[in-house]
Amino acid sequence: MAWSKFLFLIAIFASNSVALHKEATQPQTSHPKLSILLIHSFFPSHTFPLISLGAELASRGHNVSCFGSVTADFETRHKELLKSNGINYLNTTLFDTSIFDEFRQMTKDNGTIFGMFPAIIKFLKLFTSENFYNCSTNVSGFDYIIAEQAAGPLLYDLSSRWNNSNTMLLILQTEVTPRYLQAWPYPRYLAPFSDNMTFLERLLNTGVYVITEQVMSWLFPLLMRFNGLKNMPSDFLSMVVYQPTLHDTVIGLDWPKAILPLQHYVGPMFLPHPPPLEPSLINWLEREGKETAPVIVISMGTTADITKKMAEAFISLSSDYRLVWSLRKSNQHVLSGLQINKSLVHVTPWLSQITMLKHHSVKLAILHCGLNGVHESLYNRVPVLCIPYGIDQHDNAFKLKHFKLGLSLLPHEVNNETLRNAVTSLQDKVYYDNVNKISVLFKAAGGVKRGADLVELYAEVGYEHGLPSFVRYQWGFIQYYNIDVWIVLGLLLMLSFIGCRKLCKRCCCSRCCMKKEVKRKTE
Template sequence: MEFIMASSVMHDDTRAAWKLNLGIIMKYTAALIVCATVVDAGNFLIVLGPDKGSMMFTTIAIGDALVERGQNVTVLVNEGNANRIRNHNSKFRVEMHTSSVTEAEVNNVEQQTTARALAGDGFWTGWYWSVEMMDGLFYRQCRDLLEQDDVIKRIRDSEFDLVLASLGHVCPVLIAKHIDVPFVGLMQSFLPVAFAHVYHQPVDSAYMPPAFTGWTDRMSFHQRLMSSLISILNWPSFWNEPLTFPNFSQLKDQFNISRDKSLMRTMGDAELWFVMSHPALDYPRPVMPDTISIGGLTTKPSNPLEKKFEDFMQSSGDDGVLLFTMGTTTQGANKEFANIFAKAFAQVPHKVIWKLSGDPPEDTPSNVMVTKWLPQNDLLGHPKTKIHVSHCGLNGVYEALYHAVPIVCIPMFGDHHDAAARVKSKGIGVEVALEGLTSAAVVDAVKTVMEDNRYRDNIQRLSAIYRDETLSPAHRCAYWMEYVVRHGSVKHLRSAAHHLNFAQYHLLDVLAVLLTLFAVLLGLIFCIFKTLCRCCCRIFCGQKVKND
């Protein structure tokens, strides 16, 4: 009776809380049911490159999800990163190989890329210099790996069911083909229009902006014109593998890998494509059924902070904390760049946690904690965190979206500009240009985001949309990998476009026939018109002579 009486006077907010808790329980129960359907453990191989930044984090997040779902995961990694992988997850089986690529070389490219961006290097010269340099490192590591017969024999004898191939470098695709194991492709960014051509995805230059431009899906006439031209120019470059991947094309032929098809068609053999996209952040676009959106692989509920961070957070009062991270890019930051932010943070009311790998400026204000490492996801999930200032790397943007923290973007290179454009277009943050960066610009951006409630409201709304999923992005990726293994193949998800050559795919043969028919029709019309003119001339001219 007491329980009934208490229930009858339950407040509305209590009922709402019960409904919310019930919804969460049902969602995670459904996820557990899905996980429980996995009976037989699969055998999965993850091939890592020489990099140790965001590309590694996202790939390993999928491995973590597979392990949590009872799968066997082997990580093929160079000996320099082996201990890092073992310490991350003891359940991974680590397969090592030697490589002539050193960590110092990778760090040097990252530092030089940042230095070029800060020095005002043009995007195309600075970023593509970095791509060329990293491509050289990826090629050397891939060559070294393929030459190690003992390693190749061990992974071939392991009888893997599926390979997770990050498309940030081509080597995992070559390894999968070399050991004759199907693979799934992981795109470490939004789906670029250029690669969409290769993977036979629908492309419309009217509302699909090219990669690395920082344009939105609402393009001006000039942008649509340039988008169309870029799309057309990408056709020959991405179908001509010696132009796009000259080193890896040589490796493919040298080791007799898929000699019957081009490198691009070899990459197109992926069973599925995982793309770092989600409608809460990315622009809506049509994709094929074999393309799965898994944006935000590193997002997850926050864990309690260690004491030094928690004490600092609690000392921030009502103003809260500003989290400032620039990923691995700060390794190449100069003192002038760091001083800009030190001066800016002295003018904001928030406490600031600043991830900086180098030495802090001498005049670092007292409200700033400088640290070489920080638990970014856990800090973003803390209720005291009010704003995130970053270079707009995709992992950080999705983590901020997950935890509903507005963003100030300072893009440097690569897909940073594309992520910043999406942050702005969704109304969840602002962008500050790197060129001509000043302390005043940083302070103004922080004030704009903090004082305009629309940014907070927008990101809370989109965060709720983003989190309204049965499975996390990493577990969604793991589920689809298990799906491939369970069914042996997912050819039913692939369109017939994969069986068409370049001319057929772009209807060039049809266009040629239509143009020929049109030319013949014009010729016939011309002949008929010419004949009629002659007849008319004979009739009228003959009648005139007769009258005369």
């Protein structure tokens, strides 16, 4: 009888163990499939990280669609990029290439917030025009809407209009955040200061950049309401606090600062499967013999115009290095008349830059310092020589120089001597040590996988729990800064002071009277 009970207990224990093992080893249920909309502006540099996030989400089985605006010459490549990454192509507004060229010209060689102001105003007028709204769509049918920062106004307006609060913002320039989130002096957008500012820098940062930025943030909503975007917050920069925000960088390339619970540094976001190198370039790279010198990658992006003087300086580097040069066809006229050894210099109108930078022979990148190119270089442990032309490129160049991740030359400073000196300086071990560290930080941040995880998380549980109190309860200026409380406390302190003064005066008078009375009696 005892044996039977013992065997019975063993059987129960074994069956429970098997059940627990099955439960533990059973795969997690996947996230429900989402319908996701991506919204972008006509800046290619803003579009690529957004499409990279969409590609990762599409690879997980989600239905991803994309719409926005592109320049006419980028439309074909834009469609191919979306299709190859499993993203649906919706109606897109086409802008004439001359519009982008005009924007580029307005910001050329001007890295200050004042230089950007007229260009941004022009861009917003275009972006909020009636023409753009012809391609707008009813967003109520999407489970989630994600926009890059330049399309933030449209994201806010559409989500408000169609009552769809499941939104996310992708931020490339992290300084585009409300000033009031920082409790200490913090370098504002495009301010050429480090986070350890002198008195004069703090004065300029507050008296010039903060005030100008605040005026612009108030002016933008007025302009956008005038052009049809009725549902806008009164402060343009405050849009980042209304929904989860992905920052396309890491602390280490960005200044340390306080962030809200819904703001996430996910690091650079790249396509899960970037395009391969062209076979002709692979053959060129793998040649043996004399042509095995280290490779320098040169790319000035879609905004910079290379001069003949600069082209000559680049070609002069081929005496010690091999050059892979991405130079768009409209700018290749600067090569005419130059002596180019094709075994040492490979010129192409388009380059899969991130794939190229992964190659073991690449030792340096010379870039116009757009954020995507900088991220691709540093991710692959390649120091950067910046030649900034405008907009945020000066800001990126300043940070690279400050963190000793690269050096920078202004376009008019580039010649054979300055270029060679900068390239030689970048061979110092300190630059390679620092780019190795930032590469580790980039990879630890998670990139597109972390970004996609956060989209799935917030789509499942919502994000209201992470909204700060001043957003959730719609605090005003007075409540946010506790001004009414400080006024009351100030009045109480003042009344206490007045009361103490009167009490002291009364005590002193009483004491004087007593002394006089004693003196009178003694006399």
